[in-house]
Amino acid sequence: MTFWTRHHLTIILALGLTLLSAASLFVGVLDLSGTSIDTWELLLISRLPRLLAILMAGMGLSVAGLMMQSLCRNKFVSPSTAATIQSAQLGVLLALLFWPGSTLVERALGAFACALLGTWIFIAFIQKVQVKDLILVPLVGIMFGNIIGGITNFLAFKFDMNQALASLTVGHFSTVVRGHYEIVFLVLPILILTFYFAQHFNIVGLGSGLAQSLGVNYQLFLFIGLTLAAMLTASIVVVVGTISYIGLIVPNLVTMYQGDNLKNTLLNTALAGALFVLACDLIGRLIIFPYEVPIELIVGSLGSLIFIALIFRRLSPKRRTKAPSLTPVGAPACSSN
Secondary structure: OOHHHHHHHHHHHHHHHHHHHHHHOOOOOOOOOOOOHHHHHHHHHHHHHHHHHHHHHHHHHHHHHHHHHHHHOOOOOOOOOOOHHHHHHHHHHHHHHHOOOOOHHHHHHHHHHHHHHHHHHHHHHHHHHOOOOOOHHHHHHHHHHHHHHHHHHHHHHHOOOHHHHHHHHOOOOOOOOOOOOHHHHHHHHHHHHHHHOHHHHHHHOOOHHHHHHOOOOHHHHHHHHHHHHHHHHHHHHHHHOOOOOHHHHHHHHHHHHHOOOHHHHHHHHHHHHHHHHHHHHHHHHHOOOOOOOOHHHHHHHHHHHHHHHHHHHHHOOOOOOOOOOOOOOOOOOOOOO
């Protein structure tokens, strides 16, 4: 098997990402064709930080979704369907409410704490109820996320923080500048840790029975995986706000082509997520140029269509089974039994 045969998808994604990244630096109202000091300042203060934030957001959300799907053995579980994003929003709002002068790191800590708590409540509910239907699991997560979103909206209205809430609920990169986005680089060490523990996460996805028989501490690595996913989500939400569907559709598209081995799909999922977010950002910047459409609207429009297509694909007669991803051999995934 040649190098191209083994790695052609990675090469294609990396090449496409490189080309779009270069093009992204030159898209904007101000021209970068000159070589003046102002041109370099614009590049270093705004354009380059924006590009890096886009890449980190795409990689982080897609890998967070891939981990959650692998750990729970359900292709419809993601940060946006497991209340992780909504919990992170609540955490940021609480940080702004109780610590008005909080720094970006302090808001990120609040987002991380709430994202982890919300995700674990969702997982605990799934363990307790033992939902067998493949589609019901994300629906429960969406309903739980709406409850958390309702609490967040109530607090925002009560304490006159609607403007702060608006910046969290609609993801955009227009405000990303140097000195106010660097927390997203937390994505890189988390990706390294995810790759290091990838084989353990694969075993945890088989269920507690098989994991324990293979010598893997099920609860420990389930906690580590969900903690890493919550950290990825929180670090992105606190900087750019909500970007839905990335963690849902990108891992599904990659695993449909490459299979479910987390170690084999991790790199391509990260590259595909960054490429998808960058492409949507360019569409939002060009569609009504010189004005800009928030990336959440572009991703939401495309993502909802792909999400519906994935549901129909999963429910097709040829593929319809009784939730095999929730009931692997040994014991249910995301279960303490």
